[in-house]
Amino acid sequence: MTRLLLKVQDLSVAYFIHKQEIVALKDVSFEIERGEILGIIGESGSGKTTLAKAIIRSIKPPGKITKGKILYEGEDILSVDIKRFKREYLWKKISYVPQASQNSLNGVMRIIDHFYDTAISHGITDRNTIYDKAKEAVKMVSLDERVLSSYPHELSGGMKQRVLIALSLLLDPELIILDEPTSALDVATQKSILDLVMKINKELGTTIILITHDIGVANYIAKKMLVLYAGQVMEFGNTEEIMNNPLHPYTQGLINSVPSIYKDVSKLKPISEGEIPLKGCPFHTRCSYVSEICKMEEPGLYTANTRLVRCFLYDKARKNIS
C-alpha cells in the first residue's frame, strides 16, 4: 500500500462577488502521507478553512474551485460525482471537525442522538451497533459512557470538543481535518485536546490535518507544516527544521510573535501591519527584506534545503534581488 494518502495540486479557489473575483487560494500544492500529522498555519483570512472546505467539497457559491486537483489515494476527488463523494468519502474516509464546532451540537438533542443521526445518514441503521461504536469512540477520547445520555449544555467546552472528535471517529476515517480545535479553550484544556489528537494518531493510525493560527500548536503536534498567507503557500516542510531555522520572512515573523514559557515576553515582535498588495509578493508590504522586484513580480516556490519557500531570497537563479 502506498504511503501517500492525499496530494493537493495547484488548487485555486475564488469567490465571485458583484462581478469581482476574490482569490481565496492560489496554486496551493502539498501532500500528506498515511499516519502523518500536518499543521496548516496562518493568520485569519489566509485561506486555511477554505482549503479544508475544498478538501471536503463544501465550497458553496459564490465560492468556486477554479483550478487544481485533490488526489486521494490517486483518485481526483474533485471529479467524483458529489453523491458518490458523500457516500464513499465523507465521514468514512475523511472527517472534518469545523471551527467553533462546540456550538454546532444541537442543544435539544442528547449526545447519543448526534451519533444516531450521523450513522443513519450513512446507512447504518441498527441502533445497538451505533451505540456500541459511539461508546468505543467516547472511550477513545477519554470520556465516560454516561456522556452519551447528556445534553450539550451539561458539558464543558473541552468535553464538547472531545465529543465532536469522538463523532468524527464514528465511521473510522483514515483522515481527520481539525479546524482550530483548541480555540476558545483554556491553556490546560488546549494541551489535553492536542494530547488526545496525538493519541488518536498513534493508536488508530489516523492521518491528521490540524488547522491553526498558532504556530506553537503546530510545533507541539505536527511532523510537517504548511504556512499559508493570502491564500498561497509561503513555506512547506519538516516542523523541526522550520522551527529551528524558518526561511520565509513571514514564518520568521510568526515564530517571533508567539509567546512561549521559554521566551522573554519583552522580546516578542509582532509582525508589522500591511495590506495585501495587488501585485508583487503578497507579503511585500509587511516584509523587512523587501526589494524592488518584490513589489513588481510574484515569487515562485523555490526549493531551499528540504523545503519549499515562496520568496525571491531563495531563488537561486537570481543572485541579487535588488
Ligand code: SF4
Ligand atoms: Fe520579502 Fe521579497 Fe521574500 Fe516577499 S519575496 S517575502 S517581499 S524578500
